[in-house]
Amino acid sequence: MDWPESPFALPDHASGSETMADAAREIVAAGRRMDRLGFLPATAGNLSRRLSSDRFAITRSGGHKGFLTEADVIEVGLDGQAVRAGDRPSAETLLHCQIYEHEPEAQAILHGHSLAATVLSRFVRDTIVLEGYEVQKVFAGQTTHTAAIRVPVFDNDQDIPRLARNVAPLLNDMPAGYVIRGHGVYVWGPNMKSAMARMEGLEFLLACTLHERSLAR
Ligand SMILES: CSC[C@@H](O)[C@@H](O)C(=O)COP(=O)(O)O
Ligand SMILES: [Zn+2]
Numbered sequence: 001m002d003w004p005e006s007p008f009a010l011p012d013h014a015s016g017s018e019t020m021a022d023a024a025r026e027i028v029a030a031g032r033r034m035d036r037l038g039f040l041p042a043t044a045g046n047l048s049r050r051l052s053s054d055r056f057a058i059t060r061s062g063g064h065k066g067f068l069t070e071a072d073v074i075e076v077g078l079d080g081q082a083v084r085a086g087d088r089p090s091a092e093t094l095l096h097c098q099i100y101e102h103e104p105e106a107q108a109i110l111h112g113h114s115l116a117a118t119v120l121s122r123f124v125r126d127t128i129v130l131e132g133y134e135v136q137k138v139f140a141g142q143t144t145h146t147a148a149i150r151v152p153v154f155d156n157d158q159d160i161p162r163l164a165r166n167v168a169p170l171l172n173d174m175p176a177g178y179v180i181r182g183h184g185v186y187v188w189g190p191n192m193k194s195a196m197a198r199m200e201g202l203e204f205l206l207a208c209t210l211h212e213r214s215l216a217r
Pocket of ligand 2: 044045046092111112113183184
């Protein structure tokens with residue numbers, strides 16, 4: 001399956017009863033689109049789709065996420081363990097577990113390494129404020145460009161359980177997902193197309209903010 005001309009033409013699978021085959025097709029298509037948009041250099045990024053209340057589908061660790069096949073998507077439990085022995089899920093699976101556990105409405109999670117997120121996050125303390133842009137309205141509950149949307153920035157950490165512990169206290173208040181410093185973004189949504197809209201919106205706004213800062217120097 002290729003991503004349709006418009007991601008908004010994707011079906012709205014909002015329930016938690018996605019089949020593994022459908023989830024894998026969505027993940028492959030989303031990976032291709034994120035790659036086309038420049039969010040998945042080398043082997044960066046990971047993508048997942050909830051299957052049920054206690055299982056989700058996620059990309060295998062390693063490999064280029066823009067060239068996924070359905071065999072590159074595997075099933076894991078909410079504890080992050082692969083259902084099939086020998087399958088090696090993403091090194092950042094625990095961050096997906098955390099979001100699915102904390103956000104019952106999350107059905108799809110996308111992680112990318114864009115240039116804008118990677119660079120901008122190295123020049124802020126703990127928050128990127130998005131303000132003054134029409135595209136802010138892509139985020140749930142946002143109705144005006146005049147609002148200030150706060151995107152938390154967490155220090156990068158190769159110890160993923162420790163990184164997850166740092167993310168935890170702020171998970172309740174993340175209208176636009178979060179950023180890991182010098183690394184990339186995590187976004188989620190009630191279906192794959194909403195997660196992708198959030199990804200594109202956040203990345204566009206991070207790129208705008210980075211450009212704005214460069215012009216102001
Ligand atoms: C190019 S290294 C990137 C990885 O360290 C990691 O951050 C990443 O996004 C992909 O890891 P993966 O284990 O393939 O899901
Ligand atoms: Zn990463």
